[in-house]
Amino acid sequence: MPHDPIVFARDGSVARLRAIMAALRDPDSGCPWDIEQDFTSIAPYTIEEAYEVADAIEQQDWPALQGELGDLLLQVVYHAQMADEAGHFSFADVARAISDKMVARHPHVFGDESREKSAEQQVNDWEKVKAAERAARAQGGVLDDVALGLPALMRAVKLQKRAARVGFDWPDTAQVLDKIAEESAELVEARDTLTQAQVTEEMGDLLFVMANLARHLNVDPEEALRAANAKFTRRFRAIEAALAAENRRPEDSDLIEMDVLWNAAKAVEKGNAAG
Template sequence: MAHDPLIFAPDGSTARLRAIMAALRDPSTGCPWDIEQDFASIAPYTIEEAYEVADAIEKQDWPALQGELGDLLLQVVYHAQLAEEAGHFTFANVAKSISDKMVARHPHVFGDEDREKSAAQQVQDWETVKAAERAARAQSGVLDDVALGLPALMRAVKLQKRAARVGFDWPDTAQVLDKIAEESAELVEARDTLTPAEVAEEMGDLLFVMANLARHLEVDPEEALRAANAKFTRRFRAIEAALADQNRRPQDSNLTEMDALWNAAKAAEKGNAAG
């Protein structure tokens, strides 16, 4: 199988990639590491590759995006190969499923419905179709198909959106802010009197309500936190650079000095933005 001419065909496209994966998984002549893998062992790589795609997009690094999309495509091919070996489904089944789904969910493009509808109406129609699909899969619970593997903040928002559709939601941000104050007080109490597990539980409750506030403010908490992470990284690097000019490192400094350098970096950023 490793000598299949398709494997060495530069224009083989997806078929070439599938042939390469089949060769890697061949029990007799394949790669020992690839042969040992299963769905569970590969899943973390799939998630990692998706984040690397997002990172390349955020950086607008288009050559890197090409490579990262290839890495992500490999994950799809890998899982499909595992499924085919186990007799579950094939890569062709995967392609057919998503094609059928996209046609069914866009009747205003591929069917007889009017294309001239608002984005909000399209979202509502999309949710109606998805609800019918869940019913066909015998998923009757409102939260049934919110994926467990999503990033925690993203999953929190999705769970809250689902609950809100059936009326389980605060009407405005005032109640959410009151709940944040309540959860913050409980966390302080937990810090002083409870076990580490109970402190972790209270921290989770606070984070969940913070995600709810983001949803009410129409802010994506994942994006907001990524931006905050980037800002922290940028300003801390400014601290490192300022200390390096003095032939020093952060561990040679102290909190008071580094805090002053942080504020200087913050002021410089605001000055550049204003300019």
């Protein structure tokens, strides 16, 4: 079939992107791979693209961010196209719903409420609106709409925040630290006496409490772990560089030597930070 002329318009409109996606999904003339996809098969790409957006932001790579935002936008268009084909909803429905939601959740911008609020108060107001929306959808449970597809660490924090809003929370970090000690002991016991499945369960319990500690300390555990990953990567690359200067690789070294090189890289980082 002839393609919609907008496909070749070379403009930046969402209409063009939607026309391209419709052409790719056309059962007679589209791309065989795109035609075969469904919500389940595309969902992992959606998650991956969101992380690549976050990675570009963390690296402050603005040209890369432009491209990654485009990739993420494509995911929205892809899901909306499949929904339209199935008669669930259209792209316009998606845009209308989020626009209505943003207006409703910002009465201090689009309504009569005062803008003289702290960020914390605005977050509290936001949560009240969301609670009312859940009630209107007959979602009675406190945890009902915490998405299952979130990364586990992020979901743990969201679950804990929801429970805390109805009083199910430790009052301070002391009790959380006690619980970490308890879960650590249980993990050691499981390692020594229990099955691998039970070890996995105890490891999950410990990670869940660690996420709770981060929440009590006002630390985003995802952000903290990303920073720790980046630190580990930098220092291990410093080990590789030091060994490469002697025409060696990590497998040509041993733990004692690499630990010395690690500490040297750590000292350099701390010196640079102090300077």
